Every structure is written in structure tokens, then in C-alpha cells.
Amino acid sequence: MNDRPPLPPFTAETAAQKARAAEDAWNSCDPERVSLAYTEDSRWRNRDTFVNGREEIVAFLRQKWARELEYRLVKEVWTHAGNRIAVRFVYESHDADGQWFRSHGNENWEFDEHGLMRRRHASINDIAIDEADRLFHWDRSGPRPPDHPGLTELGL
Template identity: 55%
Template sequence: MTARPPLPPFDEESARRKVQAAEDAWNTREPDRVALAYTPDCVWRNRDDFIVGRAAIIDFLARKWKQELDYALRKELWSFGGNRISVRFQYEWNDVAGRTWRSYGNELWQFDGHGLMSRREASINDVPIHPEERRILGPRPDEEYGNALPLR
């Protein structure tokens, strides 16, 4: 199996790198690419969806990004220890009806020894916003790496 550094156990610097790598991958909106960060039998809870395995992750993400248009994400390290990382995140998107949303969430991640995520649990809330309130318009520029997310 191919390793996906950084590997656990995580220290603060390696946990921050892992979080930024996840953000960068998700901002590609390429389900096949994103799924490579997960074990073949990875278990997810995403809102009220329960997903098992890379193929199901790919299907889920393909459906997600057909509904969540202009998706752009920011993740922030919340805590870490051993082979686990928790993050908070915000992403913004437009739905097919043209409404604009900001989604707030928290994730719990667990990794195997190769640095692949074996478990992901996400709790997410969607808040309607006006288009002019969007502040996340694309992938994070290098100079913004490490910036904290505002509460609102």
C-alpha cells in the first residue's frame, strides 16, 4: 500500500500539513483524486449519510459537486493526537436554483499507519447567505495558509 505522508503519530506541524492537503484536494472537486486519501474500506458519516469504501466515496462526491456548484472550502486544525485529527471547516457554494450557501462543520478523522484516512465523521449545517457575502471564492492562496476561520 502506498504511504500518504504525513504519517501518524501527528505533531502540530504534521497535523496542519495533513489538514491543508485535505483542503487542497477537496478544492479540486475531483472525486477520484480526493478518494485516494482514504483507505479502500474507509467508513464515513457525512450528515445523515453513512458511506463505506472508496467507490461509495467517489459516488457521493460526484453527486455532491453536481448539487453544490462553485464549491470552495477552508479547513482549520482543531486538535490532534496519535492517529486522529479534528478540524472545523467552512465552505461556500451555489445550488442549482442559484441560491448561495455557507456550510459550517466539524470533522473527526482517524488514519491508518500509511497515512490514509480510515474513518471520517462530519457534522454540517447550511446557512443561506447573499451572494455578496461570499468570502471563499476558490482554493486558498499560499499567503493565506494557516489563517483562522471566522466564527461567522
């Protein structure tokens, strides 16, 4: 098994690195890439959906990003201890009809000794917004630029 650093136990610095790596992967909207950060038998709760293992993660993410278009995500560490990290996040996307949404959420993560996430629990709320109210405008072909403000700086 290959390690996926940083490894637990997490410090403030390594928890932030882990959160940014997750943010960058999710912003790629590449389900296969994202799935590699999770254990083969990873268990998720995402809203009211339960997902088990990498195959189901890939299928779930394919469906998600087929519905949530122009997806852009920002994550921020809330707290960390040992092999667990809690993050808060906000993402913006629009549906097929062009309605934009800002989705606010919290995730609780648990990692194995190799730095792979074995559990992910996500609670998410969506708010319809006007396109003019969007805050995330970076180019979809890459990650959030280093100088783009985070959630705290944006007052979210």
C-alpha cells in the same frame, strides 16, 4: 501499500499539513483524487449519510459537487493526538437556482499507519447567504492561495 505522508503520530505541524492537503484535494472537486486519501474500506458519516469504501466515496462526491456548485472550502485543525485529527471547516457553494450557502462543520478523522484516512465523521450545518456576503473568492482552477485568510482570521 504506498504511504501517504505525513504519517501518524501527528504533531501540530504534520496535522496542519494533513488538513491542508485534504482541503486542497477537496477544492479540486475531483472525486477520484479525493478518494485516494482514504483506505479501500474507509467508513464515513457525512451528515445523515453513511459511506463505505472508495467506490461509494467517489459516487457520493460526484453527487455532492453536482449539487454544490462553485464549491470553495477552508479547513483548520482543531486538535490532534496519535492517529486522529479533528478539524473544523467552512465551505461556500450555490445550488442550481443560484442560492449561496455557507456550510459550517466539524470532522473527526482516524488514520491507518500508512497515513490513509480510515474513518471520517462529519457534522455540517448550512446557512443561506447572499452572494454579496461570500468570503471565499479565489479562482476555482486551483487551491486556496497561501495569502488567503483562514477561518480564525475571517472570524468564522
